[in-house]
Amino acid sequence: MTRRAVITLVSTALLATAPLAGSAVADPPPAAGAPGTVVSNEALPRHLWLDGAASARRLTYWTQDSDGNPALSTGAIFVPAGTPPPGGWPVVSWEHGTVGVGDDCAPSTAGRSPRDMSYLGTWMKQGYAVVATDYIGLGTPGVHAYLDGRAEAHAGIDMVRAARAVDDSLASRWVAIGQSQGGGAAVFTASLATRYAPELDYRGAVATGPASNVVEAFSLIGPAGPAIRSAHLTAYATYVLNGLKAARPAFDLDSYLSPVGRDLVSDAQTLCFTPLADRAEGVTVNQLFSRPLAEGDFVATARPVMDVPMSGYDRPLFIGQGTNDSDVPFPMTAKLIADLELNGVRPEAHIYPGKDHDGTVYASQPDSIPFVARLFA
Structure with a gap:
């Protein structure tokens, strides 16, 4: 049996509708959908909402692993209060940092750290809808393939597709933003977004403390x-x-x-x-x-699986790194920046003296907020 068939069968076992009372036959199982196809759409519990959100939903949707096989991911949509601008709310696709690889760690069910809640709330206050993938395997079949960059990028991009399928107030214009594990995922996203989802209007990416090397x-x-x-x-x-x-x-x-x-x-x-x-x-x-x-x-x-691509970057890329980061040490990101530049890629690099892994998240916002605003100008 092929890996595609196994994924579909496992997913079917979790998602198929139960038989009607007195019936021995279940409804036909759902087939794997195109990337971004929504399987389930439910209200997110209020205690998991970001500050400033007028609505919040939790989705299960189809995406692809790094080999192009169909896979399921979950994630959340947070829509700001107020009237969307012409064309809809511009979208931030948040690619989260390390939480674990087991189902109980998925942020859309387990919740987010105070740091992430504050950080994402700041983006909402700037007038962006936030969509936040959990990645494949966090709350869906299988173990999460941690640092499988293409799979993580696919999940982040397809979260935008899925969110727009259920909420027409979201624009096609979007950026990827990530920290740590998600920073590496955001760099992968930057390398393939326009090819993977040409119907969307990808503008660029922000990566802080990105996993690399x-x-x-x-x-x-x-x-x-x-x-x-x-x-x-x-x-x-x-x-x-x-x-x-x-x-x-x-x-x-x-x-x-x-x-x-x-x-x-x-x-x-x-x-x-x-x-x-x-x-x-x-x-x-x-x-x-x-x-x-x-x-x-x-x-x-x-x-x-894990090496960051050195080509494919056709939109601006912001990389932020603290010199006192002990989780993603500064030399690893310095090498990433140097390697990208040697391959003709010119990221906008920001170094934050004395900042550790968490501190870089906040320290970067005075630079990343105007960077993103320029992408949507």
């Missing part, structure tokens, strides 16, 4: 490597490994893991970020592994 960094890790004492980095590492296994099921992950690593990687499939970081306290990154990641097929398997 992950494979480069991981290729230096092994059991004899330095003892990196950061529960956050250990937790991120387990999500990266789970994400690669979800994206490429044939990858022999167990051959790289120590017994400690196997336990923690297994726990990471269900634990969201904060409890996983608590669980990882005292476990160094190198303790996860039984052999170096430079050996075997890790690098060759991971590069096509």
Whole structure:
């Protein structure tokens, strides 16, 4: 059976209408729809709304994984109060940072951090509708393929399509904005948006603390490597490994893991970020592994999934990075910017001295708000 067929069958099991009382036959199962096709549309509980929203909905919709196979994602739409401008509300497609890879971590059901609520509320106050994908596998079949950049980008783009299908007050004009995991997703989005969804009017992207050069960094890790004492980095590492296994099921992950690593990687499939970081306290990154990641097929398997594209950028791209970021260290983003420039891409780079991972989100807004406003001018 093909992977496409498996996805459709699993999705059908979750979404098919139950049989009528006294009937032995269920309604015909829904087939996979085109990207952006809405499967379900429900009111979002009021406590999950952004400040300034006049309405909020939770959607389940079809998108595509990085191989082009149909997959389901969920996400939320937040529409501002007031009268939309001519042509409709311009759209911000929010691509969120790390929350986990299990269903209980999906922001449209689990909620968002105070930081994200405040940040997104600021965008709403600027007159944008906000649509926010959960990504494939967070609340839908399968394990979320963490840092599978094309799959994340597809989910973010198809969230715009899905939102416009159920709310005609949204314009076709849109931008992608993301932080951390979502910052990397926003860069991927910037590289493919106009080709993937030519009927939409994509204007550009904002990426802060973007995940990049992950494979480069991981290729230096092994059991004899330095003892990196950061529960956050250990937790991120387990999500990266789970994400690669979800994206490429044939990858022999167990051959790289120590017994400690196997336990923690297994726990990471269900634990969201904060409890996983608590669980990882005292476990160094190198303790996860039984052999170096430079050996075997890790690098060759991971590069096509996680390496940021170096071409395809046909709209403006904003990259913001704090110098004191310990989650996405400054040198990784500096290398991303340099690599893009070497390939003829000219991102608008903003460096924030002394700012850490969270601090960069807020510090960037005095620069990113006018950047986005110019895109819609």
